[in-house]
Amino acid sequence: MQTTSSTLTPKMAVPNDHDEAMRKQIRGSPLRILHILNRLDRGGTELAVLKLIRGLSDRCFEHRLASLRGIDPRLESVPLPGGELLGAGKIRSGLQFPLFRIVNLMRTYRPHIVHSRNWGAIEAIPAARLARVPIAVHSEHGYELDMLAGLPKRRRVFRRVAYEMADAVVAVTHELRDYHAHQAWVTPERIRVIYNGVDTERFSARPDMRASVRTKFGLAENMFVVGTVGRMVPIKDHPTLLRATQILLSRGIQVHALLVGSGPELQNNLQVVKVSPELKRHVTFVGDSDEVPELLNAMDAFVLPSISEGMSNTLLEAMAVGLPVIATSVGGNTEVIEENRSGWLFTPRDAEILASRLAVLASREDLRRQYGAAARHRAVEHFSLECMLRDYSRLYLEFATGKGILVQDQ
Numbered sequence: 001m002q003t004t005s006s007t008l009t010p011k012m013a014v015p016n017d018h019d020e021a022m023r024k025q026i027r028g029s030p031l032r033i034l035h036i037l038n039r040l041d042r043g044g045t046e047l048a049v050l051k052l053i054r055g056l057s058d059r060c061f062e063h064r065l066a067s068l069r070g071i072d073p074r075l076e077s078v079p080l081p082g083g084e085l086l087g088a089g090k091i092r093s094g095l096q097f098p099l100f101r102i103v104n105l106m107r108t109y110r111p112h113i114v115h116s117r118n119w120g121a122i123e124a125i126p127a128a129r130l131a132r133v134p135i136a137v138h139s140e141h142g143y144e145l146d147m148l149a150g151l152p153k154r155r156r157v158f159r160r161v162a163y164e165m166a167d168a169v170v171a172v173t174h175e176l177r178d179y180h181a182h183q184a185w186v187t188p189e190r191i192r193v194i195y196n197g198v199d200t201e202r203f204s205a206r207p208d209m210r211a212s213v214r215t216k217f218g219l220a221e222n223m224f225v226v227g228t229v230g231r232m233v234p235i236k237d238h239p240t241l242l243r244a245t246q247i248l249l250s251r252g253i254q255v256h257a258l259l260v261g262s263g264p265e266l267q268n269n270l271q272v273v274k275v276s277p278e279l280k281r282h283v284t285f286v287g288d289s290d291e292v293p294e295l296l297n298a299m300d301a302f303v304l305p306s307i308s309e310g311m312s313n314t315l316l317e318a319m320a321v322g323l324p325v326i327a328t329s330v331g332g333n334t335e336v337i338e339e340n341r342s343g344w345l346f347t348p349r350d351a352e353i354l355a356s357r358l359a360v361l362a363s364r365e366d367l368r369r370q371y372g373a374a375a376r377h378r379a380v381e382h383f384s385l386e387c388m389l390r391d392y393s394r395l396y397l398e399f400a401t402g403k404g405i406l407v408q409d410q
Contacts, residue, residue, distance in 0.1 A: 030062040031400055034111035034133075036102070038120025040067040043231060044313040045117055045141040048172075048196050048388075055389040061396070064109055068098060068121055099123050099130075106131035112405050113396060117141055119155065125162040135399045138162060139170040140180050140191075142310025143331065144235065151183045159184040163191075167399055170194050172311040173332035194395070195335075196311045197388025200380050203320035205372075206297050213291075213298035217258070217284055224255045224362040227299040229292055229314040230306075232263035237328075240305040242272050242279060243351035244358060249278040251355075253362050260286045260295050296321040300368055301361045307348045309333055319379040324371035326357050336383065342375035 035049055053063045102124055106114065113135040116124035128136040151159070163169050163184050169191045171177035181188040211221075219225055226245065230236045238259060245257045257279075259269070266285070273279045289295060292314070296302070302318035304327035311332035318325055319336070325343035327333040337343045346353045361368050 030060055031113060031396060031405065032062050032109070032111045033064070033113045033115060033396065034106065034109055035063065035065045036114060036116040036121045036124040037065070037067050038118065039069045040065070044196070044310075047313060048141070049117065051197070051199070051385060052389065052392055055385060056393060056396075060393075064111070066102075066105060068102070068124075099127050102127035103131045106133055112400065113137060115139065119159075122159065122162050125165050129165050134403050134405055135168075135396075136166045137168045137170065137395070137399075138166045139172070139194075140176055140310075141172050142176070143308040147308075156183050156185070160186065168192060168395060170395070172196050173335050175331050175335065176310050192395070194391045195332075195383055195388060196313055196316060197385035198313065198316040198320045198379055198383055199385045200320045200376075203293050203296070203317045203379075205322040205376070206293070209294040209297035213294050217298070219256055219298065224253070224301075225258055225299050226255060226301045226303055226358055227258035227260065227295070228303050228305065229260040229295070229317070230304070230312075231261050232259075232265040232269060234265060235307050236265075237305045237307050237349065238265065238269050239272055240349050240351050240354065241303050242269065242276075242283065244303075244354040245282065246276055246278050247351060247355035248358060248362070249282060251359070253359055255282060255358070255362060257283045258286060258295065258299060259283065260289055260292065262287050292317060293321065296323060299323055301326065301358060303354065303358070304328065304333065305348070305354065306330060306333075311336070316379055316383050319375035319383075322372040322376040324361055324368050325375055326354060326361075336378075338374065338378060342371055342378050 035053065037046060037049065040046055049065065053065065057063070106127060111133055114124055114128040114133045115137040116122055117139045118141055122138060125136050125138050159180065163186055169180075169186075171180060171191050171193055172195060174193050177191040177193050178188055181191055213219075214221060214223075214225075226241070228236075228238070228241055232238055241257060241259075245255055248255045270285065273283045273285075286295060296318055299318075300323070302315070302323040302325045304312055304315050304325070306312070306328055307330070309328070309331035312327070315325060315327060315333065315336055319342065325337055327337055327343065327345060328348045329345035330348060333345060337345055339345055344357050346357065361371075
C-alpha cells in the first residue's frame with residue numbers, strides 16, 4: 001500500500017512566520033515517521049492517524065504505519081497517500097508485548113520519530129529506546145469501559161515508565177490529559193493536548209445529499225430524523241438512543257433513528273428494536289459506510305450517547321455538517337459542545353432527558369438551524385483538520401530541530 005505524496009495535494013497548514021522559519025532551518029532528507037497502532041480498525045483513533053498521514057505528506061515528512069496485531073480486511077486496500085502500511089503481517093503475534101519484533105521493525109525502517117497510540121501500542125516507546133530512535137511520541141486518544149474505575153496498578157506503572165521514556169506525551173482533550181496524568185503519577189504539564197480535526201470541506205451542509213439519502217431510505221422530507229455514527233460497542237451505549245426514540249414515539253412525536261456503524265453489540269441493538277412494536281418501523285441500521293457525510297446530511301439532529309468518550313471524530317463531523325448535537329457530559333464532549341448554543345449535554349444513560357431535548361428540536365426547526373450554524377462555526381474555528389495538522393507539524397518539527405535531525409528544504 002505504498003504511494004507517493006504526489007497523489008494528494010498537501011493539506012498541511014503552516015499559518016505563521018514562526019512555523020515557516022522553523023522549516024527553513026532544516027536541511028537533509030524528509031523526516032521519517034513510524035506510526036504504531038495496536039490494530040488497524042475503523043475506529044476514531046485509526047481514522048485520525050490516517051488523516052494525519054494524508055495531511056502531512058509534503059516534502060518534509062515520510063510516513064509508515066505499523067499495525068501490531070492485525071488489520072481490518074476492509075482497510076487493506078485503502079490508499080495511503082504519503083505513506084506505506086507495513087508490519088501487519090510481519091509482527092502479528094499472540095504475545096502480549098512483541099517488544100523485540102517492534103525493535104527489529106524500527107531497525108529496518110530507521111525512523112526519526114516513532115509515534116504510538118493508546119495502551120495497545122505503548123510498548124513501542126521502550127522499543128524505540130532499544131532501537132535508538134531519536135524521537136519517541138506517545139498519544140492517548142480515548143477510553144475503554146474497563147478504564148472508568150481506574151487503571152490496574154501494572155498499567156499505571158508501565159505508563160509512568162513509558163511516559164518518562166517518551167520525548168512527548170499527547171492527549172486529545174484536557175480531560176483525558178488530566179486522567180492519564182493522575183493515573184501515571186505525572187504532572188498534567190507533562191502531557192500536551194492536541195485536538196482531533198475534521199475536514200470541514202468534506203463535512204458540510206449539502207441539501208442534495210439530504211434529499212438523495214432520504215429517498216434511498218424512504219424517509220419523508222418532513223420526518224424528524226435523529227442519528228448517530230460509531231462502532232456498536234458497549235461504551236457507545238446505543239440502547240439509550242433507542243429508548244429515547246421509543247419515548248418520543250410513545251408521546252406521538254414522529255421520529256426516525258438512523259444508526260450508522262457495526263460491531264459486537266449490533267445483534268443486541270437489533271433485538272431491542274425487534275421486540276419493540278414502536279421501534280420496528282422507525283429505526284434504520286445502516287451498518288458500516290463510507291458515505292458518512294451523506295448520511296449526516298440526512299439527519300436533523302445528532303446524538304452521541306457514550307458512557308465515556310475521549311474526543312469523538314463523529315461528533316466533530318456532525319457539527320461541521322451543521323447539525324445540532326446532543327451528547328453525554330463526559331470526556332471531550334464537554335470541551336467540544338457549547339451548552340445551549342451548539343447543542344446540549346446530558347447524563348449518560350438518561351434516556352428521559354435525551355428524549356426531552358430531542359422533543360424540543362423536533363418541534364422547532366428555527367432552533368435546529370440556530371444550533372446547527374453555531375456548531376458548524378465552532379468546528380471550523382477550533383476543530384478543523386488544518387488546526388490538527390498544524391499542531392502535529394509543530395510537535396514533530398520542534399523535536400527534530402532540538403535533536404539536530406536534518407530534513408529537506410528545497
